[in-house]
Amino acid sequence: MIEVRDLGVSRGAVPVLRGVGFSVSAGEALILQGPNGSGKTTLLRTLAGLQPPLCGEIRGDPEDCAYAAHADGVKLTLTVAENLEFWARVFGVTGIARALTGFDLEALQDRVAGGLSAGQRRRLSLARLMVTGRRLWILDEPTVSLDAASVQLFASAVRAHLRGGGAAIMATHIDLGIEGRVLDLAPFKARLSQSDADDGGFL
Amino acid sequence: MSIWEYANPKKFLRSTERVLPPLWLGSAVLITGGLIWGFFFTPDDYRQGATVKIIYLHVPSALMAINAWFMMLVASLIWVIRRHHVSALAARAAAPVGLVMTLIALLTGAIWGQPMWGTWWAWDPRLTSFLVLFLFYLGYIALWQAIDDPDTAADLTSILCLVGSVFAVLSRYAVNFWNQGLHQGASLSLDKEENVADVFAYPLYVCMAGFILLFIVLVLYRTGTEIRARRMSALLARERMSE
Amino acid sequence: MMPDLGKYGDTVLSAYGVSLLLLLVLLVLTLRRGAKVRAALRDVEHRVGRNG
Amino acid sequence: MIALLIRDLQLAFRAGGGFGLGLAFFLIVTVMVPFAVGPDAAGLAVIAPGVLWLGALLACLLSLDRLLSLDWEDGSLDLLATAPLPLEGVLSIKALAHWLTTGLPLVLAAPVLGVLLHLPAAGYIWIMVSLLIGTPALSVIGTFGAALTVGLKRGGLLLSLLVMPLYVPTLIFGAEAARRGALGLAGETPLLMLAGITLGTIALLPFASAAVLRVNLR
Structure with missing residues (x-):
């Protein structure tokens, strides 16, 4: 579904990762690990097409690809259902019922998102993935501020997505109980290169 | 030997290092010579009296104010199309020079206008265009200052320069149109270039050549400074990475 | 030596004064920043050269 | 696309969405003018078209800061950029939403405020038409400025500094048409120029806006 070869990414003008290679096919999950600042977010943004x-x-x-960032991307003055319906329409998908049940949001669907707790808002943000109809989920720290029950909810949503022929690439610190390959980014940390290529010849 | 070889920062620094000293000297000689010639050795104009001597500053600075923006436009295009860092840095280096040139043109114009038109400022199309140009320079420089990442800044300022150029031209037409609407035909503009007598013209040419040379020197020198600053931050980033 | 500027003496002199002052300021700022960056770069290059 | 427009309008009309702020600002600026220049009816009549245009322009400028920065802060902008919508389209829709919530109310409010400024009777239609034609350009140009400065700390002031010079031609032609109309002169020429600027910016500027937004999202 996605294949990455010898990929290098940079944050600002500074290269952070080099030589990253992996491939993810349908039904697979890839879990990216590495310390803070190791380039997980940068790599995911590159995969999502936000940066070259x-x-x-x-x-x-x-x-x-459907990308879910650190930030929730939830409009606080819209209700839960309105938030989801907007994204469903943008992605040309009809019906938000599955997403609502998947993340246990039915009871909250007419609540204004601004009145939700951080964890509930996070669930809403993740539920968005289910209305995108995209097969590859790119997730950046999806479990931030989720409680144990919600993490399980999320894990089962991902499993269902994988069973349905989807795939996921996620950066996370906690063990979700999702069977997937783990890719440690530490070995790909960009070393000093002798080539001038990425500095425009300033070195 | 292609001109693009100078887009290599090191090559640029090496070459400018060689040509800068004679250029400094040349611009200094031309400007001092031209100004002294104009100030001391030209007669007064029969209509404008001694104020005609202001022309030796006013016209060259106005010329460079516009040409500096034009050069920035070309440099921005080169950056957008060919991604040569030196080009983006040259555009950045030229902006403050253009700003000062615009300011000189505006101030000398105002000082000149006071005795000639009886007012410091008139919303004459030319003056107004320069004022708008001044604002464009301010915005362009402010945008460079506001962004940390040099490549992002180069991209954004280049596009601002391209869009700004279109709007600057539009403003020029708008202003022309607008002022004719205000006082029908009563133009205060000074079309000196066309009827300047030779006595005034020769020192003026010398001054114009001097200002052009000064602009080139300043831009080359400032681009060199920007390249060094960029190289320094690249070295520092490298040092951080190797820790 | 000084040419007779007539009643426009102040005008002409102030125009020259302002212009030359602005040019001078631009020149000084340019050269000062140039020298500063040059010196800082030399420091960094020296340090980097020693370490690696 | 329609979904995005509806969402932006919903957001604007909900509490805290900022709808009406621009209008209120327009009102207050216009009301302050007689305090500043004196109550003389003839004097006010002369400057009325210009004041209305300047007030509308400032009200537009005031609301530009929110145009993209709200979506940027909560992460929606990243998500929109990865959605199956062309970024040019997203920005055009955003500009349209901005115009519907800011520009259009200004057009409708202008005649009311014209009364306060003793706008000559002939001027009402001209001020409305010129604002109607000109304010879309203000929104589109403003969107470009917002895309340039999105994500910058203290971007608001810089945004004004960058956008103001770009507003010059629109302001000149728009106010000129309104002024000529108010004086009973023919204002068709500036009005046509204004329409040209508006059409040109709507057609071309979204590409520049999308280009700078892509750079800013990197």
């Missing part, structure tokens, strides 16, 4: 890679290639259809 420094080098290397990403094979896969960017139109097949």
Whole structure:
């Protein structure tokens, strides 16, 4: 579904990762690990097509990715249902019922998102993935501020997504109980290169 | 030997290091010479009296105010199309020079206008265009200052420069149109270039050449400074990474 | 030596004064920043050169 | 696309959405003018078209800061950029929403405020038409400025500094049409120029806005 070869990414003008390679096919999950600042977010943003890679290639259809960032992307003055319906319409998907049940949001659906707790808002943000209809989920710290029950809810949503032929790439610190390969980013930390290529010849 | 070789920062620094001293000297000689010639050795204009001597500052600075923006536009295009860092830095280096040139043109114009038109300021199309140009320079420089990442800043300022150029031209037409609407035909503009007598013209040419040279020197020198600053931050980033 | 500027003496002199002052300020700022950056770069290059 | 427009309008009309702020600002600026220049009816009549145009422009400028920064802060902008909508389209819709919530109310409010400024009777239609034609350009140009400064700390002031010079031609032609109309002169030429600027910016500027927004999202 996505194949990455010899990928290098940079934050600002500073290269953070080099030589990253992996492939994820349908039904698989890839879990990225690494200390803070190791480039997880940068890598995920690159995969989502928000920033161009420094080098290397990403094979896969960017139109097949759904990206969920650190930030919730939830509009606080809209209700839960309105938030989801908006994204469903943007992605051309009808029906938000599955997403609401999947993340246990039915009881909250007419509540204004601003009145939700941080964890509930996070669930709403993750429920958005289910109305995108995209097969590859790119998740950046999806479990932030979720309680144990909600983490389980999320894990089962991911499992269901994988069973349905989807795939997921996520950066997370906690063990979700999702069977997936773990990719430690530490070995890919960008070393000093002798080539001037990425500094425009300033070195 | 292609001109793009100078887009290599090191090559640029090495070459400018060689040509800068004679250029400094040349611009200094031309400007001092031209101004002294104009100030001491030209007669007064029969209509404008001694104020005609202001022309030796006013016209060259106005010329460079516009050409500096034009050069920034070309440099921005080169950055957008060919991604040569030196080009983006040259645009950045030229902006403050252009700003000062615009300011000189505006101030000398105001000082000149006071005795000639009886007012410091008139919303004459030319003056107004320069005022708008001044605002464009301010915005452009402020945008460079506001962004930390140099490549992002280069991208954003380049596009601002391209869009700004279109709007600057539009403003020029708008202002022309607008002022004719205000006082029908009563133009205060000074079309000196066309009827300047030779006595005034020769020192003026010298001054114009001097200002052009000064602009080139300043831009080359400032681009060199920007390159060094950029190299320094690249070295520091490298040092941080190797820790 | 000084040419007779007539009644416009103040005008002409102030125009020259203002312009030359502005040019001077630009020149000084340019050269000062140039020298500062040059010196700082030399420091950094020296340090980096020693370490690596 | 329609969904985005509806969402932006919903957001604007909900509590804290800022709808009406621009209008209130327009009102207050216009009301302050007679306090500043004196109550003389003839004098006010002369400057009325210009004051109305300047007030509308400032009210537009005031609301630009929220145009993209709210979506940027809560992360929606990243999500929109990865959604199956072209970014040019997203920004055009955002500009349209901004115009519907800010520009259009200004057009409707202008004649009311014209009364306060003793706008000559002939001027009402001209001020409304010129604002109607000109304010879309203000929204589109403003969207470009907002895309340039999104994500910058203290971007608000910089946004004004960058956008103001870009507003010059629109302001000149718009106010000129309104002024000529108020004086009973023919204002068709500036009005046509204004329409040209508006059409040109609507057609071309979203590409520049999307380009700078992509750079800013990197």
